[in-house]
Amino acid sequence: MLAAVLMTVAASGAAEAARLKDIAKIQGVRSNQLVGYGIVVGLDGTGDSQQAIFTVQSVANMLERFGLQVDPAKVKMRNVASVMVTADLPAFVSEGVRLDVTISSLGDAKSLQGGTLLQTPLYGADGQVYAVAQGPVSVGGFTAGGGGTSVTKNHVTAARIPEGAIVERAVPMQFADSQGLSILLNTPDFTTARRAADAINERLGAGAASAIDAATVRVNTALTSPDEAVSLIAQIGMLDVRQDDVAKVIVNEKTGTVVISGNVTVGNVAVSHGNLAVEISTTYNVSQPQPFSRTGETVVVPETSVRATETQSVFQIIEEGSTLDELIRALNAMKVTPRDIIAILQAIKQAGALGAELVII
Structure with missing residues (x-):
């Protein structure tokens, strides 16, 4: 199941163009x-x-x-x-x-x-x-x-x-002025902001839009009426913009969920992971005196046993520049559980071999 989930994420890792209205919102328009x-x-x-x-x-x-x-x-x-x-x-x-x-x-x-x-x-x-x-x-x-x-x-x-x-009362929205309007990206990224500005300039003309920062694209177009503002937003909202993927590995330790984006790369590293299980069990036995004894008494005697088992582990070599598909195959070859994968990813990140941001939620 884990392999199927991770492979699905890997297959959809390449970013496709999305409408600007789906990845951004107009500044001032809010609930x-x-x-x-x-x-x-x-x-x-x-x-x-x-x-x-x-x-x-x-x-x-x-x-x-x-x-x-x-x-x-x-x-x-x-x-x-x-x-x-x-x-x-x-x-x-x-x-x-x-x-x-x-x-x-x-x-x-x-x-x-x-x-x-x-x-x-x-x-x-x-x-x-x-x-x-x-x-x-x-x-x-x-x-x-x-x-x-x-x-x-x-x-x-x-x-x-x-x-x-x-x-009973409406809230007035001020989303545009005589100089234009601002677009806010849902996921701030400098590359995506630059691409959004370029797409708007290609549609409206050079200099119509500029990327202010990683989250804001300013559209500098004179607007003389609300109808012009609505028409402008309708036009730029349908423009296709390709988002830039940020390499991230998101793990949820509470549920064992691991999500890996498509741009994740791994440096040269050897991974070995073994499971140590400690089992402690207690049984209770009853100790009784001899029949017709006047001095003895019945007591409960606990017997505790401790057993430790460790599975044999092997080293899995992950070569430098390995892609998401190769990382998934390497982890699945080790036959580890999702919670083990979380520990392995944290160790790879600590070793400086994980080319992605590790986010723990």
């Missing part, structure tokens, strides 16, 4: 995060307990706004849960557009299944209300139990409401 505090009602006894005092206080405050006076100390309920509501406000949305929202339990509720979110204002980073959320929640799982046992599928204390929020 905004929204957040709010709300209450989910209608739960079947799976809401917050009395320990979540903020839920009790919230219900008391809500009822007070409806003209009902209640003592929070006497309020007992399990069909209400306090939640945090989050959403992303995309660029260029107008008032009345609906957004998807995510709801997460704030207290000790067991499940949000079957609940309904009451009207919740969603705030931006500036403290202003930009949307209002309300509606029945969709958990995407369930929990059931009885007689001391329970069954839970998926995460039932987080839910979503598709199109559950209505935008």
